[in-house]
Amino acid sequence: MTTNDFPRLSTPAGPVPAVAPSWNRQRTSQMPSHRYRDVYSRVEVPLADRNWPSRRLVQAPLWVPVDLRDGNQALSEPMDPDRKRRFFELMVKMGYKEIEVGYPSASRTDYDFVRLIADTDIAPEDVTIVVFTPARRDLIERTVASIRGIRNRVVIHMYTATAPVWRDVVLDKDRDELRKLILTGGRDVLELAGHLPNVRFEFSPEVFNLTEPGYVIELCDAMTELWQATPDRPVILNLPATVEIATPNVYADQIEYMHKSLARRDAVILSVHPHNDRGTGIACAELAILAGAQRVEGCIFGNGERTGNVDIATLALNLHAQGIDPMIDFSDIDEIRRTVEYSNRLEIHPRHPYVGDLVHTAFSGTHQDAIKKGFAEHRERAKTEGRPEKEIEWRVPYLPIDPADIGRSYDAVIRVNSQSGKGGIAYLLETDYGIELPRRLQIDFARRVQDHADSTGLEINAPTLLELFEHNYLQRDADVIDLLDLESLSHDNTTTTRVNVRIDGSERSGSYDTIGPVEAVTQLLGEHGISIDVLALHQTSLTAGADSEALTLVEYRDAKGTRWAAGKDRSILTASVNAVLSAACSSARLATS
Numbered sequence: 001m002t003t004n005d006f007p008r009l010s011t012p013a014g015p016v017p018a019v020a021p022s023w024n025r026q027r028t029s030q031m032p033s034h035r036y037r038d039v040y041s042r043v044e045v046p047l048a049d050r051n052w053p054s055r056r057l058v059q060a061p062l063w064v065p066v067d068l069r070d071g072n073q074a075l076s077e078p079m080d081p082d083r084k085r086r087f088f089e090l091m092v093k094m095g096y097k098e099i100e101v102g103y104p105s106a107s108r109t110d111y112d113f114v115r116l117i118a119d120t121d122i123a124p125e126d127v128t129i130v131v132f133t134p135a136r137r138d139l140i141e142r143t144v145a146s147i148r149g150i151r152n153r154v155v156i157h158m159y160t161a162t163a164p165v166w167r168d169v170v171l172d173k174d175r176d177e178l179r180k181l182i183l184t185g186g187r188d189v190l191e192l193a194g195h196l197p198n199v200r201f202e203f204s205p206e207v208f209n210l211t212e213p214g215y216v217i218e219l220c221d222a223m224t225e226l227w228q229a230t231p232d233r234p235v236i237l238n239l240p241a242t243v244e245i246a247t248p249n250v251y252a253d254q255i256e257y258m259h260k261s262l263a264r265r266d267a268v269i270l271s272v273h274p275h276n277d278r279g280t281g282i283a284c285a286e287l288a289i290l291a292g293a294q295r296v297e298g299c300i301f302g303n304g305e306r307t308g309n310v311d312i313a314t315l316a317l318n319l320h321a322q323g324i325d326p327m328i329d330f331s332d333i334d335e336i337r338r339t340v341e342y343s344n345r346l347e348i349h350p351r352h353p354y355v356g357d358l359v360h361t362a363f364s365g366t367h368q369d370a371i372k373k374g375f376a377e378h379r380e381r382a383k384t385e386g387r388p389e390k391e392i393e394w395r396v397p398y399l400p401i402d403p404a405d406i407g408r409s410y411d412a413v414i415r416v417n418s419q420s421g422k423g424g425i426a427y428l429l430e431t432d433y434g435i436e437l438p439r440r441l442q443i444d445f446a447r448r449v450q451d452h453a454d455s456t457g458l459e460i461n462a463p464t465l466l467e468l469f470e471h472n473y474l475q476r477d478a479d480v481i482d483l484l485d486l487e488s489l490s491h492d493n494t495t496t497t498r499v500n501v502r503i504d505g506s507e508r509s510g511s512y513d514t515i516g517p518v519e520a521v522t523q524l525l526g527e528h529g530i531s532i533d534v535l536a537l538h539q540t541s542l543t544a545g546a547d548s549e550a551l552t553l554v555e556y557r558d559a560k561g562t563r564w565a566a567g568k569d570r571s572i573l574t575a576s577v578n579a580v581l582s583a584a585c586s587s588a589r590l591a592t593s
Contacts, residue, residue, distance in 0.1 A: 039246035043163075043210050047253040047260075052291040060319055060327040062295040063312050064271070065091050066100040069110070069132050070309055071299040071344070073103070079343055084113050085122065087343040090336065091300070092127060095328045100130035100157065100297070104146035105139035114146040128153040130202070135160045135185025144192045147199070154199045155236065158185055162219065163207035175215060182219060186226045194227075201227045202236035204273065209241040209250075213257055221263040229267035237262070238297060240273035241284055243306075248280050252287035259292030271295035274310040276302060281310035286318070300336070301355060303344055314353045321400045330354075333406035360403045370397035372427040425449050425465060432462040434548075435469070436540045441553060441564050448472050473553070473566040476582045480504060480589070481530075486577055488517060499524050501581070517573055521580045530584045533557040537576065542568055550575040558587040 014028025039045070067087060072078050079087065084102075091099050101117065102110035114131060117123045129152050133143040140158070147154050160182050167173055173181065186203070193199045203223045205216050220237050229235040239258060241251055255272060262268055272293045274284040285296050302311030313336075316326035330336065337348055337355050350357040362368045374396030382389040394402045403409070426442045429435040437445060445468075452468055453460055460468075476482075484507065485500035497520035500509040508528050512520040522534060536555040541548055550572040554565050565586055567578025 039250055042245065044213055045250055045253050045257075046213055047257040050253065050256065052252050052256050052287060055290040057286065057289060057319060057322065057324060059324060060316065061289055061293060062098060062269075063096055063316065063328060064098045064100060064130065064295060064297045065096055065300055065312060066273075066297050066309060067091075067299045067303060067340075067343075068113070069100045069103050069130075070297075070305075071303040072110075074303060074305045074308075075344060075346070077345060078107075078109065081109065081113060081116075083343040084109070085116070086339060088113075089122065090339045092122075092124060094330070094336065097126060098128040098130060098155070098295075100132060103132045105133055105142040111142070111146050114150075117152070118147065118149040123150075123152050125152060128155060130155040130157050132157045132159070133189075134158070135182055135188075137185070137188045140185065140188045140192060144189075147193075150198070152198065154196070155202050156189055156193055156199060157202040157204065157236075157238070158189055159204035159206050159238075160185065161206040161242075162216065163210035164212070165210070166207055179219060179222070183222060183226060186223050190227060200233060200235070202238055202271070203227075204238040204240055206240055207242040208239040209254060210243070210245060213254065213261075216258065217261050220258070220268075224262075224264045224268060229264050231266050234267045234269050236269045236271050236295065238271040238273055238295075239293075240297075241275055241281075242273075244275055244277035244280060244284070246278075248283035248287045251284045252291040255288045255293055256291035269295050271297060273297040275304065276307040276310060279307065281308070282314055282318070285310045285315055301340055301348055301352065303340075303346060311353070313355065317354045317401065317406070320405070330406045333408065335407070354401075354406065360399060360408055362398060367398050368425075368427060371399065373397075374399070375427075428462045428465055429469065433466055434541045435466075435551060436538075438536070438538050438553065438555070440555065441538075444564055445469065445472065469566075473564055474568065474582060476567075476578070476585045481525075481581050481585050483574075483577060483581055485509075486517060486521075486574065488573070499577075501525075503528055503530070517577050518580055521577050525580075525584050530588055531558060532580070532583050532587055534580065534583075535562065537579070539572060539576070552576040552579040554579040554583055556580075556583045556587075558583075560587070 010030045012027040012029035016025060016027055020026070068079070068084055072084070088099065088101065102113050104111040104114045117129055123129060129147070129150060131143050131147060131154065133139050133156065135158050143156060160178065161170060162178065167175070167178055171178060189201060203220065205211055205219055208216060224235045224237070227235050239255060251274065255270070259265070259270055270293050272285060272288040272295070274281040274288070281302070285298070289296070296310065296312060296315065298310035298312035298315070299308065300313045302308040302314070313330065316328050317330060319326045333355050341347055348355055351359060353359060362371055378389060378392070378396055382392050385392060390402070390404060425446050426437045429437060449460060449465065449468060482502045484502055485498070487498045489496045494513055496511060496513050497515060497517050498509070498511045499517070499520050500507060501524065508524060510520065510524040510527065512523060515523070518534060518537065522532060525532065534554055534556050538553040540551050540553065542551040549568045549570055551566060551568045552572070552575040556563060556565065563583070563586065565579055565583035567575045567580070567582050569575040569578055
């Protein structure tokens with residue numbers, strides 16, 4: 001590395017901290033970390049007696065996808081009506097029962113989409129429609145106008161930012177002034193929509209996680225009192241981690257504090273809306289559920305402002321992987337992905353949990369070997385228990401769920417590159433072509449594949465593996481050795497094998513009693529100076545192409561050592577002889593090289 005490499009980076013060169021152990025030589029960097037305060041100096045976290053660490057996830061919360069509103073706001077090119085409708089129809093098909101469909105006071109497109117729901121039957125009657133509005137009367141009026149005529153249950157979601165920096169910098173209001181603004185908005189919502197029997201209300205103190213806990217309690221209790229929350233008509237209190245600012249345990253503490261402190265708790269649906277600025281949105285949501293949250297707002301695959309909203313697909317499949325019904329269907333995850341990518345015009349990363357192209361793929365040799373053995377054990381256990389493979393307990397190493405659960409085949413589970421080993425190579429040949437390699441041949445072939453991968457630097461797919469296999473073990477030069485005729489006759493309990501081959505252009509033949517074709521061919525070759533000793537013979541099948549052929553694998557020894565060869569034919573007998581002749585050709589080439 002030269003001094004000009006990465007010119008804008010400054011290698012940490014400060015002192016090693018005095019408290020650092022001898023094995024940690026990291027140095028003080030030039031990063032201006034002193035400019036930032038930790039969460040505990042920014043907001044009080046009063047919870048002292050925690051119950052959430054000892055709880056377990058046992059059931060799915062109510063999932064509320066906000067892709068059509070919050071996710072849509074984060075797109076450089078917001079969804080047009082066709083894309084928005086397609087996305088909505090996907091959510092319905094997947095089983096979501098409460099969907100935030102838009103911000104009708106913000107754009108004509110959002111308003112028109114809410115009206116589409118009112119004027120058509122695209123929303124089944126058991127799906128609740130959520131619309132979003134700030135606490136401002138003219139915008140609330142526009143929002144209420146958009147939902148007129150909707151037969152479904154409707155939630156009007158009102159929000160206002162409440163954290164000190166937002167009060168001071170954005171809204172220019174103190175606590176009392178902001179409280180009055182929120183309650184005025186709440187009264188407007190009640191006046192304009194309180195008489196509608198299918199409408200409930202939701203309040204979000206935006207940037208909840210940076211707002212003083214006592215102030216949030218005061219605001220939320222005032223709203224549930226104003227909106228006359230009852231168990232039969234509960235109010236949703238949605239507590240967003242609008243900008244992630246702490247480790248997930250802090251958010252869990254904040255949610256449990258609210259869970260324990262809110263008035264009219266039995267008339268409140270406690271909801272969370274984590275973002276992902278620190279990359280821990282998933283963990284925040286899971287711990288929040290342990291802490292008392294009953295409802296989770298997020299986006300399918302996590303689109304949203306900055307680093308995104310919490311990924312409710314990953315959250316749901318995390319439950320599935322723990323044996324808990326996610327209450328949402330992911331049985332064709334690739335179709336879900338295609339629809340989300342079409343609607344958002346954003347590609348999903350190949351390593352994205354569960355849905356990425358590579359999440360069920362192993363390149364590493366040790367991983368491949370473990371997966372191959374896991375699949376074999378799974379099949380054998382299903383057979384022993386007399387049950388379908390898809391019904392028995394899943395315990396294949398490195399695959400937290402069965403890819404088939406989400407509509408994935410096993411084709412891409414193992415792929416081969418320079419990091420791969422014999423297990424993955426053998427798995428691909430067996431699953432794609434029916435070729436079962438003996439362990440010693442796996443070792444021999446893996447070395448050849450490794451050489452090829454190292455020389456090309458490319459991933460090796462199954463057709464390339466087959467090509468390499470045929471090149472290394474099935475190549476036979478007919479000009480050197482060729483089978484002309486093979487006949488096996490039985491007479492008076494005696495078997496006679498007659499063999500006719502061409503060696504270097506000359507026909508050679510022999511007739512042998514009491515031995516089989518393989519022994520007869522090796523004896524004839526030995527008589528003409530090509531000595532090979534067959535150590536092991538394995539028969540399998542080759543299913544490439546339209547016709548299936550028998551495949552014989554031969555381990556043999558000659559003057560140069562122990563090696564492998566293969567032969568194929570529609571006849572098992574001829575395939576075995578061809579394998580011996582392939583070995584003889586290889587031996588003859590090596591002898592003259």
